[in-house]
Amino acid sequence: MTIDDVVRAKRAISHAQATYVHALAKFAAERPKTADISAELAVVLAESEHTVRKELDWAEQLTTRLPATMNALTEGVVDLRKAAKVANQTAVLRNELAAAVDREIADKLPHRDAEGIRRVAYRSVQRVDPDGAETRAEQRRSDRKVTLKHQEDAMALLSAYLPAEQASAAYARIDRAAQRLRTEDDPRTLDQLRADVVADWLVNDSADTAAAASPKADIYLHIDFETLAKLADRPARLSGHGPIPAAIARQIAHNPKSTWRRVIMDRANGTPITVSRSRYRPPTAVADYVRVRDYECRFPGCHRPTEFSDLDHVQPYSCGGKTCTANMIGLCRRHHLVKHTEGWTFTLNPDGTLLISTPSGTTYTGKPPHGDDIGNQQKLRANKRRRKRKKSARNRHGGGDDDQTGGVPATDPR
Ligand SMILES: [Zn+2]
Numbered sequence: 001m002t003i004d005d006v007v008r009a010k011r012a013i014s015h016a017q018a019t020y021v022h023a024l025a026k027f028a029a030e031r032p033k034t035a036d037i038s039a040e041l042a043v044v045l046a047e048s049e050h051t052v053r054k055e056l057d058w059a060e061q062l063t064t065r066l067p068a069t070m071n072a073l074t075e076g077v078v079d080l081r082k083a084a085k086v087a088n089q090t091a092v093l094r095n096e097l098a099a100a101v102d103r104e105i106a107d108k109l110p111h112r113d114a115e116g117i118r119r120v121a122y123r124s125v126q127r128v129d130p131d132g133a134e135t136r137a138e139q140r141r142s143d144r145k146v147t148l149k150h151q152e153d154a155m156a157l158l159s160a161y162l163p164a165e166q167a168s169a170a171y172a173r174i175d176r177a178a179q180r181l182r183t184e185d186d187p188r189t190l191d192q193l194r195a196d197v198v199a200d201w202l203v204n205d206s207a208d209t210a211a212a213a214s215p216k217a218d219i220y221l222h223i224d225f226e227t228l229a230k231l232a233d234r235p236a237r238l239s240g241h242g243p244i245p246a247a248i249a250r251q252i253a254h255n256p257k258s259t260w261r262r263v264i265m266d267r268a269n270g271t272p273i274t275v276s277r278s279r280y281r282p283p284t285a286v287a288d289y290v291r292v293r294d295y296e297c298r299f300p301g302c303h304r305p306t307e308f309s310d311l312d313h314v315q316p317y318s319c320g321g322k323t324c325t326a327n328m329i330g331l332c333r334r335h336h337l338v339k340h341t342e343g344w345t346f347t348l349n350p351d352g353t354l355l356i357s358t359p360s361g362t363t364y365t366g367k368p369p370h371g372d373d374i375g376n377q378q379k380l381r382a383n384k385r386r387r388k389r390k391k392s393a394r395n396r397h398g399g400g401d402d403d404q405t406g407g408v409p410a411t412d413p414r
Helices: 003-030 037-045 049-064 067-074 080-090 095-108 114-128 132-142 164-181 190-203 246-254 284-294 333-339 391-397
Strands: 145-151 155-161 219-224 236-238 242-244 260-265 310-313 328-331 345-348 354-357 362-366 380-386
Touching: 003 037, 003 049, 003 067, 003 080, 037 049, 037 362, 049 067, 049 080, 067 080, 067 095, 080 095, 080 114, 095 114, 164 190, 219 246, 219 284, 236 246, 242 246, 284 310, 284 328, 310 333, 328 333, 328 345
Parallel strands: 219 260
Antiparallel strands: 145 155, 219 236, 236 242, 310 328, 345 354, 354 362, 362 380
């Protein structure tokens, strides 16, 4: 094996990515404008919708207005990650200006790493569109957001994308508060103190913050009784995050300041709670049971916690569907809407197993994560067998959106 073999292998990947980009662009162009292709591609490719939407956007840009970069991808000069840097930088430009950047940097693409290509493209964008800087800064400001990214070992990253002056002022204030907390006998580092200050300001009630005026949000902690009582050490699960060690779960559960809601799982008791359909809004017991059973939105690959989700009647209430655990699932608002689009069929078995058929006929089977095996993430088995789409399904699911909403303000943890 020589270095040339490695280079050839890498070029082959880029070439295959060019084929993928063309296929995506063509697929998108051939589908009706109303079709929800990102949801369908996400299921079939087992990718997040966020990833699919990004790739669709790159595919459209590369095949329509960035011919030189597309050519570099096809020739194996850059891979898709590098080509995407050009697409991301030029996304804010009109077609003719994007094409000008594409031309200008074409000979600068070889022998640069992805960050180098991003910088070259950024500088070129500033050159071809100097007047756009202010508009773009305004645009970026409208993109401000707070994100929560779950990480390993019971940790998560909470970050805010802010206008520079606000971010700097916020950091300075956090830093001052952390410095004031520093004492000889406090073993915490300045980094730890800053983190504790932020968590304290955001999570705990205090008279002078906006947080005090907002309702407390409950986050479910799924823990079995033996573990809570320290008789066992089975991993617990924090909704939206995943498994956390038993000792950490007990710390959260027993902390009087905790805003986490304990869900004690009895491993032996899996009996669904069924009530008559005379009540439309699910009684609290049913709603709680479904949220705990499903843990996350039941759409394949979606990890939005059920406490931020809608509760959906799989067979619509208006068509005789019962308000019981055997007919209800947790679906986030986005996938609740997908379910009601043409061509999608959802069927729930009495044991909680969900069968989904996509518009192109691919079928999926998913079991709720709770049941026989508390510790397992939702396991989804892709059933590759193509199924003839059932026209009648649309009629069964076409009724109005008659389902109860989660009632908790949407915060997207991803
Ligand atoms: Zn979802």
